[in-house]
Amino acid sequence: MRAIYEGKQYTLKGRRRVRELLNTLNLNREEVLVIRGKELLTEDDWIEENDEVEIWNVISGG
């Protein structure tokens, strides 16, 4: 599976839950949205081996 966050691409082996992906990338669930295509994913959702997800940062400073 591939995850794109802040312009960087992360390739990870196997399927995993959103929660596990966020833990792997050390991201706080309060500060991101995880999106597959047009679908917003919850922490419990599975990301399959061939999926690509985008992780949007939601925290702004100004």
Add this chain to the structure above:
Amino acid sequence: MKCRKCSQKAVIKIYQHNLPLCKEHFLEFEEERVRKAIQDFQMIERKEKLLVVVSGGKDSLSVAYMLKKMGYTVHLLHINLGIGKYSLLSQEKCEKFSSQHSLPLTVISLVEEWGKGIGELAHSTYKSTCSLCGMVKRYYFNKFAYENGFDAVVTGHNLDDMTSALLANILGWRISYMVKQTPVLREEGKLKKKVKPLIYLTERETAAYAFLSSIDYIREECPFSANSTFLKVKHALNEIEKESPGTKFSFYRGLLKNLHLFKEKEKKPLLRECAICGFPTIMEVCSFCKTLRKEEVKKYASHL
């Protein structure tokens, strides 16, 4: 994970309420929270003319979208700060939103007004960019609202904005700033009413609301705020929020509950009209004129 209200697949869980929701019920829930905030603090009335100030970001565009949906009369105001590509893209998002939702938009460009963007203006006036930006925006928001007959200035401040500002102010014991962190600042002479309908919503909720409502917003960060203290405070609060959901909400509610403790200590400064522009200030000349209208201030001082 299933929606608590209809058992469809949930698209989001709102941790502070331990509430998983599907798209339809999430949008409904967020709009209800905004209606509740408007009612709880008697922010605005149906007949009032609202000036929603938009940056092109998720919060300001979402609040404009919700208020229009609720039947309010909304006009959009965008300040183009002259920060290269970032400002071009911000204005583009506001223009697209304005035409998609048939909402009138006014753009004030700092480069057109002052010949410089906010970065250069800050440099030439020896101010920090973020504090000058805040001051300039507040001045234009109020001036435009006053001169064009609006009843209230609406901003997209969310719960994360309010709690991070509160924590930063507590860390610096800036009590005079804390007492202004209310959801409504009432009209006072030429100072128009200012309201913040998104105070019950976290930043993650407003982002999800914008995404699920197909609001195309600017996701890039302002280049000047990349390492701001404000961001560091937000991260610190979110670390606590992750372990104890609801902390941000109770922190802000606590301020509102205990505001009288600070207000009693803090004397309200007397407002008068700026000798240059006529808008309210606690000094003889307001900060805006003092910083940006130096020649006029000199002329005024020489006639004293």
